[in-house]
Amino acid sequence: MLYLARHVESRPIPTQEIAAQNGIPRKFLEQILLTLKRAGYVQSRRGPEGGYFLAKPANEISLAEVIRLMDGPLAPVGAVSEFFHVSTPVERSPALMTVFRDIRNYLAEKLEQTTLADLVEIENRSSEK
Amino acid sequence: MLYLARHVESRPIPTQEIAAQNGIPRKFLEQILLTLKRAGYVQSRRGPEGGYFLAKPANEISLAEVIRLMDGPLAPVGAVSEFFHVSTPVERSPALMTVFRDIRNYLAEKLEQTTLADLVEIENRSSEK
DNA sequence: AATATATCCTATAGGTTATGTAGGATATAG
């Protein structure tokens, strides 16, 4: 998705290119992009001149959303997960819960505040100099 | 280990008790304690009146050490792991690397600074009131 | 010395996840 965000002005980008530029097996990448498409983060066009592109502006896609979709909960343990909560022995220690909840909150804030546009901008800035 | 830290003044504690009090299968717990013992975090005494106890003062055991032993690297991705570094496509984005490195550093600091003694103390304090 | 209590050690197993491989069906630009 970062690669798509970097080339947001151009025509659709084929998996071929993304795979080659990023060292990812093409067929594996296809599956990931399909998942992203079904979740509404990318769109595609078939056939020659086809490929993938972002479905929304890069500044409306946070890392948190994408990571939750692909990797599941941000929380380090199920006991402090907001949306995927599961009961575990960790809950028997309020102090431990606080530590893990702090961690979850830090992760959530950080990853929710950072968008693909932020990353692209940072990289553009430092390569200009 | 937290349970052991809470009862640090008493005699060795058998797996039986820890298992029952924390809702963990006894045989499963045994394996975990063996791992912790081999790593030098707990000691044991066999036979009647036997059981497990901490091998060092609770304020010398950080969460980071224990989690690294049991769960592996703290880093959210291998590319920013200090001691378990592996090369991945993430490395192609300096900005992403920064985000993940920030996260790793936060985790490392937080978990290295928090010891078992801290957790016990916090819990004692709030139960006194 | 016998007994009961506990740890110690190893093998095994079922389910899930991560990381792919593979093959073909379908759409579309030129």
Place this chain on the structure above:
DNA sequence: CTATATCCTACATAACCTATAGGATATATT
């Protein structure tokens, strides 16, 4: 019509998590 590209599904493999199981060994107490 053809080449290009996505779309869809099935399958494979290794590792990890969460155990379960059975017995060997040590030791405090009686």
